[in-house]
Amino acid sequence: xxxxxxxxxxxxxxxxxxxxxxxxxxxxxxxxxxxxxxxxxxxxxxxxxxxxxxxxxxxxxxxxxxxxxxxxxxxxxxxxxxxxxxxxxxxxxxxxxxxxxxxxxxxxxxxxxxxxxxxxxxxxxxxxxxxxxxxxxxxxxxxxxxxxxxxxxxxxxxxxxxxxxxxxxxxxxxxxxxxxxxxxxxxxxxxxxxxxxxxxxxxxxxxxxxxxxxxxxxxxxxxxxxxxxxxxxxxxxxxxxxxxxxxxxxxxxxxxxxxxxxxxxxxxxxxxxxxxxxxxxxxxxxxxxxxxxxxxxxxxxxxxxxxxxxxxxxxxxxxxxxxxxxxxxxxxxxxxxxxxxxxxxxxxxxxxxxxxxxxxxxxxxxxxxxxxxxxxxxxxxxxxxxxxxxxxxxxxxxxxxxxx
Numbered sequence: 001x002x003x004x005x006x007x008x009x010x011x012x013x014x015x016x017x018x019x020x021x022x023x024x025x026x027x028x029x030x031x032x033x034x035x036x037x038x039x040x041x042x043x044x045x046x047x048x049x050x051x052x053x054x055x056x057x058x059x060x061x062x063x064x065x066x067x068x069x070x071x072x073x074x075x076x077x078x079x080x081x082x083x084x085x086x087x088x089x090x091x092x093x094x095x096x097x098x099x100x101x102x103x104x105x106x107x108x109x110x111x112x113x114x115x116x117x118x119x120x121x122x123x124x125x126x127x128x129x130x131x132x133x134x135x136x137x138x139x140x141x142x143x144x145x146x147x148x149x150x151x152x153x154x155x156x157x158x159x160x161x162x163x164x165x166x167x168x169x170x171x172x173x174x175x176x177x178x179x180x181x182x183x184x185x186x187x188x189x190x191x192x193x194x195x196x197x198x199x200x201x202x203x204x205x206x207x208x209x210x211x212x213x214x215x216x217x218x219x220x221x222x223x224x225x226x227x228x229x230x231x232x233x234x235x236x237x238x239x240x241x242x243x244x245x246x247x248x249x250x251x252x253x254x255x256x257x258x259x260x261x262x263x264x265x266x267x268x269x270x271x272x273x274x275x276x277x278x279x280x281x282x283x284x285x286x287x288x289x290x291x292x293x294x295x296x297x298x299x300x301x302x303x304x305x306x307x308x309x310x311x312x313x314x315x316x317x318x319x320x321x322x323x324x325x326x327x328x329x330x331x332x333x334x335x336x337x338x339x340x341x342x343x344x345x346x347x348x349x350x351x352x353x354x355x356x357x358x359x360x361x362x363x364x365x366x367x368x369x370x371x372x373x374x375x376x377x378x379x380x381x382x383x384x385x386x387x388x389x390x391x392x393x394x395x396x397x398x399x400x401x402x403x404x
Contacts, residue, residue, distance in 0.1 A: 005200050006032040006055070006168060011064030011074075013050055024050040026224035027064070034167070035198040039215035039232075041205060041247065043385045047224040048204045052170040055202065056090045057081040068168065086115060089161040093173035095153035099145040105131065105156055106141035112163035130159040135185055151178040158186060162193060172204045176387050187214060206385055208248065212236060220244045246383045246396045249326070249335040275307075275323060280314045284325040291399055292334050298374045302336060305371050306393055310340035313391060317343045329399070334380075336395040342386070371395075 013025040025047040032038045040048040053059040054074055055066055066074035073084060092098045099108060109127040128138050134155035145153055154174065161169055171190070175183040187210065193199060203214050211218060211232075218235045220228040220243065228241040239245050275282045294302075307323070314321040319341070326337040368384075375382055380397035 003034040004031050005034045005069060006202075007065070007067040008051075008055070009065045009067075011051065011054065011066065012062045013047075013054060013059065014062055023224045025054070025061070028219075028221070028224070028226045030219050030226065030229060032168070032200050032202065034200055035194065036217070037194070037201040037203050037215045039203045039205060039211040039218045040221055041208065041211055041218060042221035043206070043247075043383050046221040048221050049172055051221075052090065052172050052202055052204050055168075056088055056170050057084075058090075086164045087166050088168045088170070089164050089166040090170040090172060091154075091158055091161050091174040093176055095150060095157045096145070098157050099153060101145050104142055104144055105136075108145075108156065109141070109160055109163055112160045115164065126163070130163055131156075133162075133189055134159045135182060151182055154178060155182070155186065158189075165197065166199065168200045168202070170202045170204070173206070173387070174203075175210060176205070176207065183210070190214070206387055220247065242381060242396065243383070245331065245333065246381055246394055249328075249330065249337060249394055249396065275311060278311065278315060278321075280311065280321040280323055282323050282325070284327075286325075286327045291329060293399055294334065294378060294397065298377070301374050302371055302395065305368075306336075306338045309393075310338050310391075313340050313342035317341050319343075332399050334395075334397045334399065336397070337392070338394075339390055339392050341389060342391045 008031070009029045011025055011028050012023070015022045015024055028047075028051065030038065040051060042048055050059060054061050055068075057073065057076075057078075061074050064074070065072060068084065068088065073081065073088075103111075106127060109130055110123055113123045113126050113130075127141065131138060131141055136152060136155060136159075140148075140152075145156070148156070155178075158174060174190075175186050178186060190199075190201070191214070194201065201214070203211065205211050205214075215232050217229065217231050219226045220235070220241065222243045228235065228239065228244045235244065236248065239248060292299075307325075310323045314323060322341050324337075324339040326335060328335050372382065375395055375397060378397045380395060382393065382395045385392040385394075
């Protein structure tokens with residue numbers, strides 16, 4: 001369908017505090033067609049969630065225009081926006097905060113069904129179908145939110161949003177708390193419902209595999225701006241902006257391709273042995289680095305900081321302990337990516353990542369300033385991302401030093 005259901009023009013939003021002013025959304029414009037999925041992607045703090053919350057009326061913008069079905073919906077009164085409640089829904093990342101703990105699942109879903117105008121004769125049947133469609137049972141309808149796991153609570157939130165039969169759904173990291181099997185089930189459900197009812201989705205996610213599966217088009221956000229926009233195939237096969245290229249290479253792929261031209265055998269490397277000795281699963285992909293223009297000393301600075309931090313984070317995990325390393329040459333760039341599981345809060349302060357320890361109050365960083373200085377020597381860039389389970393650090397360095 002070619003009908004434009006949502007139009008965003010020159011949207012901006014600034015957060016102000018006593019210490020700083022942050023331009024969360026900086027003059028962005030995009031559109032969404034009926035029945036289409038547009039993904040907003042970027043690292044944490046890039047402005048994608050703020051954008052979604054402005055669209056759904058939870059935040060006011062500083063400037064710009066948001067039109068839904070040719071009607072302005074940003075910065076209008078709560079009473080005026082209430083009329084649009086059934087047409088625009090949002091699925092939050094934090095399902096616990098989104099559910100009333102005093103209401104059973106049946107009451108939560110009945111409230112949504114009734115708000116949509118369904119008849120009393122049909123409402124319980126609709127509720128039972130909703131709960132089954134998100135992978136829960138009819139018996140779960142009599143339970144309360146605190147009796148469910150985090151993933152199950154998110155499925156209840158999705159069922160409630162779908163119950164409203166909206167035209168537009170803002171999906172803000174809707175499957176990030178779910179295991180892989182349930183993720184696939186929920187994503188397929190969203191796609192099936194979209195095909196049946198022609199829902200339009202704004203899909204906010206850091207997970208590029210999910211984005212590729214769900215989206216028709218992608219808008220890449222960086223520091224509040226949209227730096228690149230295109231079809232999903234265009235973004236994944238022919239990205240033009242360097243930030244997009246970094247994002248696409250920020251998640252190491254599982255593999256064992258191993259060829260290192262500097263006469264270093266990873267199997268004999270002490271860091272590799274340390275990782276294995278501590279019971280951490282180590283997955284790596286390293287290809288021919290003969291054209292790499294980074295000195296051995298600088299490689300050590302980068303890798304020792306990245307791996308030391310990953311090891312420390314994994315040691316604190318009570319669940320899976322996994323480190324994935326990727327060092328490859330792609331499109332005339334050296335890509336160095338580390339991805340690891342973690343459990344404690346990640347704090348970014350004064351240009352460094354701080355890791356909060358469980359047994360003492362000392363905090364220390366991984367030396368991002370040192371890494372950043374090293375990267376800048378070679379005209380490179382880096383991206384930091386994290387979700388509830390995993391932390392990413394990805395570096396891109398051109399083979400020929402640039403001046404940007």
